Amino acid sequence: MNRFLLPVISLVTSIVALASAALAADCLSCHRQKTPAAVRQWEASAHARAGIGCAACHGTDHGRIEKGEARVDLKVCGGCHKKALADHRASRHGMGLHSGWGCTRNLPNRDRQECRFCHEQGSEVPKSEVQCARFLKQSSEMAEIGCNYCHMVESSCAACHTSHTTDLKIVRDPNICAKCHMGPDHPQWEMWQTSLHGTLFATAGRETGPDCQTCHMPKGSHNVSVGITMSSGGDPYPADKRKTRRDEMLQICAKCHAPEFARKELARGDAVRDQSHALVKEAELIIGDLADRGQLDPMPDRRPPHPLRGNQLVLDNQLLYEDTSHIERLLFKMKKYDYARTIKGAYHQNPSYTHWYGNAELKMDLVDIRTEASRLRDRQSLTAGKGSSVPAETTEEKLRVLKKKADRGAISPAEYEREKGVLLKELAGHP
Amino acid sequence: MGRTARFARSILCLFFIAAAGCARLPVTGVLPDTARVTDLASVEAGSPFALDARGETVAFANGGLMVKDVTSGEERKVSADLPTVLAWSPDGKELAAAFSQGDETVLRRYDRQGNALAQARVSGRVNGLAWRPSSEILAFAVKQRVYSFGANLAEVLYRWDGKGEPSTTALQETTLLPAIAKRWQGAIQHVLTFAVSPLDDEIVYARFYAPPAFDPYLKIILRHLESGREREVATASLLAAGAIFSRDGEEVVCGDGERETRLLDPWGDRTVATFPSPGRTLALSPAGRYLLLDGRLYREGREIAAFPAQSVGAFASGGGRLALRYGDRLYLVTTLPEEPAAPRDPAAAARLRQLHKWLSEGLVSPKDYRKAVEKAAQ
Structure with a gap:
């Protein structure tokens, strides 16, 4: 059977390759003029050598291609590169980056083309229900450049590999990661470059200094999330998942380091993360409490509505840096920039990022937030015309604050009931 | 009911008519020994009336707004206009009256001598009036505007201190389909009414609700006056008389308009008591001992006597007296024994x-x- 099938498969493949190459020849006559770089890159690629022509990826409907409807997404590539596709889909690159998108159907002045971020041609069903408030606050143009150019990695191999080249030299170079993994929110590129790993890489080469791919894409895997023990927002995974991931990372470290050394280094990173996480939570509690007492300026119901939650206070990963209060903007910087720099700096063994760009900023942010909270509290008492001292809260105000805390999960139902009982006793004591 | 039973009931009825000073109000069952029924006055059929707190003065409509001293029988005309609703102030010193004038209503306050003290004009037809201790009047009004595509219906609460313009609170506004508007236009004017709680901090009112493809009905809504928060406590047919509060304000009495009337805990969705009467007319004595439902008089939950089902009653807020309108006559039932409700401690009332x-x-x-x-x- 096999003896019969193999020649047939070989023959069919050859015919397809020849047909594809023949069709490519049709395209090239024009595209040498119109898109010379694309043709040059394809001609030098492994695809060209294997006889995989334009139509194999782009199809033959020139009308659709011209309208931008025949984009080569990862499903096209995955038809042949099955393992890479599976690895990619199991990773944060392949799953979590919907967080940079959102449905813009009901927003004014949007480019209809951006529907393709989440929808396949002709489908109303989105590929993901996850939405990002920060994306939804941007114009179409800003969303395309400022969000989609990175977040497109979920559905486009070209985000890293580029469109027509197949040279692995490009994607094995850590510079390719820098397009997205840099800047104030997650400067992995900068912190790796200036860490001992990065400086050794620059001075002694990859064999001595590991790069992004060495640790995050071991053995050429497309699963870049191997060994990561927290969410992209810096929240630690549950203990069981954390242990599995940690074991994966220790195996990678152990290729160069003694396991005990690696374990201790990563454990130090965990401790820094937990300590820093507690500071962020303290800031969130301060702001939540101000909101409960109506002391934010402006309060959420006096701002443009949050794209996903309306007029609610949002302090989680859908936190905004615009159309918000000053103290929330301080939290944004604390959480998205300085907390991220501290913990990622720690895991990348970069002293300056961990301390001066991260930890110091993080703690100064908390000072600023505490001071701003104090100012807001004082201001409310002054606005109420009751002098500079903060007036005593009435039982009703206390009940209202307590309910808001319970509603947003800041206190448990049992704590809520207990504290409410205490306040109701106060009522009994006052006519 | 068998022939013998009917005969016995008629004899009993005649006996009570005779015992009640030849009043023409038919009564069955046994009124308390001390009770007396007096024929008070001739009134416009279906018109409003109000008994003052002590049950000594009654205001009613008969060719205008009349006020009568029950003891002396002295009667005088206060206004040539026919009122749609009447309410005495808790201290009995003032009378509030509403007079419908086209799409508007004139609210007027009178002293006991019948002198007009203040007047205000509001839009819609006022169906209910109530006094608050602060001398503020609450007026519940229904506004209807008919268009070719249907009708706009609004229920409104006015607050009037007798000095400035009444303030307005919209309770509901809805659009009715043409067929619904045409069929129920008349009824809407009368079935939508309200009551104020004994602590003057809440109202219950009937909200007209017309779901698509189904018959309209009433939603009985509890509303806190200060917070404006509302809660639906019951539903009823358009024949029901809305709802009233129990003596202590902890429960609501509400008939379904068809079969039964319930005493409800409005927050616990719990029925405290049920009465086999549809609740097309409702009245509760000030200490809560007597309940008048569709002409049936209940004492401490047990039916003791019955007036005609169409009769409408109102107890004097001071207790012991009940005014009843049946047909074109107004009657007074006196000396209904009832211990007055214990006065509420002001601090406890404030806490409540x-x-x-x-x-x-x-x-x-x-x-x-x-x-x-x-x-x-x-």
Whole structure:
């Protein structure tokens, strides 16, 4: 059977390759003029050598291609590169980056083309229900450049590999990661470059200094999330998942380091993360409490509505840096920039990022937030015309604050009931 | 009912008519020994009337607005206009009256001598009036505007202190389909009414609700006046007389308009008592001992006597007296024995008002509320 099938498969493949190459020849006559770089890159690629022509990826409907409807997404590539596709889909690159998108159907002045971020041609069903408030606050143009150019990695191999080249030299170079993994929110590129790993890489080469791919894409895997023990927002995974991931990372470290050394280094990173996480939570509690007492300026119901939650206070990963209060903007910087720099700096063994760009900023942010909270509290008492001292809260105000805390999960139902009982006793004591 | 039973009932009825000073109000069953029924006055059929707190003066409509001293029989015309609603102030010193004038209503306050003290004009037809201790008048009005595509219906609460312009609170506004508007236009004017709680901090009112493809009905809504928070406590047919509060304000009496009337805990969705009467007319004595439902007089939950089902009654807020309108006559039932309700401690009342507000806003649960009320009662 096999003896019969193999020649047939070989023959069919050859015919397809020849047909594809023949069709490519049709395209090239024009595209040498119109898109010379694309043709040059394809001609030098492994695809060209294997006889995989334009139509194999782009199809033959020139009308659709011209309208931008025949984009080569990862499903096209995955038809042949099955393992890479599976690895990619199991990773944060392949799953979590919907967080940079959102449905813009009901927003004014949007480019209809951006529907393709989440929808396949002709489908109303989105590929993901996850939405990002920060994306939804941007114009179409800003969303395309400022969000989609990175977040497109979920559905486009070209985000890293580029469109027509197949040279692995490009994607094995850590510079390719820098397009997205840099800047104030997650400067992995900068912190790796200036860490001992990065400086050794620059001075002694990859064999001595590991790069992004060495640790995050071991053995050429497309699963870049191997060994990561927290969410992209810096929240630690549950203990069981954390242990599995940690074991994966220790195996990678152990290729160069003694396991005990690696374990201790990563454990130090965990401790820094937990300590820093507690500071962020303290800031969130301060702001939540101000909101409960109506002391934010402006309060959420006096701002443009949050794209996903309306007029609610949002302090989680859908936190905004615009159309918000000053103290929330301080939290944004604390959480998205300085907390991220501290913990990622720690895991990348970069002293300056961990301390001066991260930890110091993080703690100064908390000072600023505490001071701003104090100012807001004082201001409310002054606005109420009751002098500079903060007036005593009435039982009703206390009940209202307590309910808001319970509603947003800041206190448990049992704590809520207990504290409410205490306040109701106060009522009994006052006519 | 068998022939013998009917005969016995007629004899009993005649006996009570005779015993009640030859009044023409048919009564069956046994009124308390001390009770007397007096024929008070001739009135416009279906018109409003109001008995003052002590049950000594009655205001009614008969060719205009009339006020009659029950003891002396002295009667005088206060206004040539026919009122749509009447209400005496709690101290009996002032009378509030509403006069419908086209799409508007004139609200007027009179002293006991019948002198007009103040007047205000509001839009819509005022169906209910109530006094608050602060001398403020609450007026519940229905506004209807008919268009080719249907009708706009609004229920409105006015607050009037007798000095400035009344303030307006919209309770509901809806659009009715043409067929619904045409069929129920007349009824809407009369079935939508309200009542104020004994603590003056809440109202219950009937909200007209017309779901698509189904017959319209009433939603009985409890509303806290200060917080503006509302809660649906029952539903009823358009024949029901809305709802009233129990003596202590902890329950609501509401008929379904068809079969039965229930005493409800509005927060616990609990039925405290049921009466086999549809609740097309409702009245409760001030200490809560007597309940008049569709002409049936209940004492402490047990039916003791019955007036005609179409009769409409109102107890004097001071207790002991009941005015009844049947057909074109107004009657007074006196000396209904009832211990007056114990006066509420002002501090306890203030705490209860506070709790009502918190309950309406969800700051305390019904369970918290009941616990606090029980503790206060200890």
